[in-house]
Amino acid sequence: MGIYEELQARGLIAQVTDEEEIRNLINNGGARFYIGFDPTADSLHVGHFMALCLMKRLQMAGNKPVVLVGGGTGYIGDPSGRTDMRTMMTPETIQANCDKFKVQMERFIDFGPDKAIMVNNADWLLGLNYIELLRDVGPHFSVNTMLRAECYKQRMEKGLSFLEFNYMIMQAYDFYYLHNKYKCNMQFGGDDQWSNMLAGTELIRKKTGDDAYAMTITLLLNSEGKKMGKTAKGAVWLDPKKTSPYEFYQYWRNVDDADVMKCLRMLTFIPLSEIDEMEKWDDSRINEKKALLAYELTSLVHGKEEAEKASETAKALFSGKVSAENMPSTEIDNVADDGIGILDLMIACNLAKSKNEARRLILQGGVTVDEEKVTEPTLIVTKAQLQTGAVIKKGQKVFHRAILKG
RNA sequence: GGGCAGAUGCCGGAGCGGUUAAUCGGAACAGACUGUAAAUCUGUCGCACUCAGUGCUACAAAGGUUCGAAUCCUUUUCUGCCCA
DSSP states (O other): HHHHHHHTTTTTTTEEEHHHHHHHHHHOOEEEEEEEEEOOOSBBBBHHHHHHHHHHHHHHHHHHEEEETTTTTTTOOTTOOOOOOOOOHHHHHHHHHHHHHHHTTTTTOOOOTTEEEEEEEEHHTTOOOOHHHHHHHHGGGOOHHHHHHHHHHHHHHHHHHHHHHHHHHHHHHHHHHHHHOOOEEEEEEGGHHHHHHHHHHHHHHHHHHOEEEEEEEEEOBTTOOSSSEEETTTEEETTTTTHHHHHHHHHHHTTTTTHHHHHHHHHHOOOHHHHHHTTTSSSSGHHHHHHHHHHHHHHHHOHHHHHHHHHHHHHHHHOOOOOSSSEEEEEEEOHHHHHHHHHHHHTTTTTTHHHHHHHHHHHHHHHHETEEEEETOOOOHHHHOOOHHHHEEEEEEEEEEEEEEO
């Protein structure tokens, strides 16, 4: 079974421009493919993770990845699938984000000689001359076609600025540029990128007569049809400072029953034969699958050691032992001699946004400190408790340790 | 450039002079039930406090009319639609 068949079996392939050609290329390690990442935040998140995994799989099969960081397109903002305009980022932010991306990606992709390269489209986009560009690629784009593109449809009703309209042209130009410079012959991307990617293959064909291919990855949606990787706090990040390994683990530990198998297939590197075997498991083993999923992913992103810790912590906490070491924690300073009020403490630990919210949680019986249910919002947590690390439990499954600083 | 319509809480969307911190739906959070799942039921869902109460800040922004404005008027900003 070739890599193409494996991707297909894992449900990762959404659309392809030419199945036969693509199959041949990637199964024989002949693809030099690129995936673009827009630096819209200071960390990669779960959405990018899919793309990274795909890259890794293809790299393992002998294909050469080109990681493109959108330092230039970041100035524009991709309107695909969005109903509102992106906020404009400053050049400094864009650059800082690009740098962070690079560090995170090095965990996954081997950037050794002749293995993979990383480029930043700022290097060629920022120096473009408007008139030259127009004369160069302008004639090859049909506005009529562009307006019909799915990715602009939504925005046609809500309003689409010329700035964002040009995103497609920039992305197509990227592909064209990479094709010329690095013999890049394929592009991968999220399913929402389909029209942008097609624009690229067409531009290459029109300008050079060469064939180039595009393939999209299925977006990871949960059983409700929403993008996965979002929590109440926002995205699930790959940066341990933004989403701790424990929280990351918990996110996957808590996926819907209906989504477990899909996630195992699409996100992990567990051999398909084992996954097929798991499919046959009795329903009573569903939690085993979830634990496995969480462990595998945490291990991929944060390393085996962190995965081990997160898994141990979770096991301990949920079996009632509160002594676990690795739960998320906050260092508290400025504590008066007689202690700190539970309301302030919860805010300090980010467990509540306001005192009102904290009070509410307590009145509803949702807060526990060191295994004792808090009944009064006036409760004081003493310095002694904080010294050893007071464990606050919010709701059924949010554990947090508050430790005295110093 | 001209005409028309609109801007309400996380999102959608009511309200069109007082009884409105703002109907309703979704999301979210807590409780019950469970398997750290889903579904269901209950409660909560602007901020603060001495919290069954009180105060403050809010309906794009700024002014104004009024005893009283999210609701009326003026200007500004933004958005959609139509005409050029």
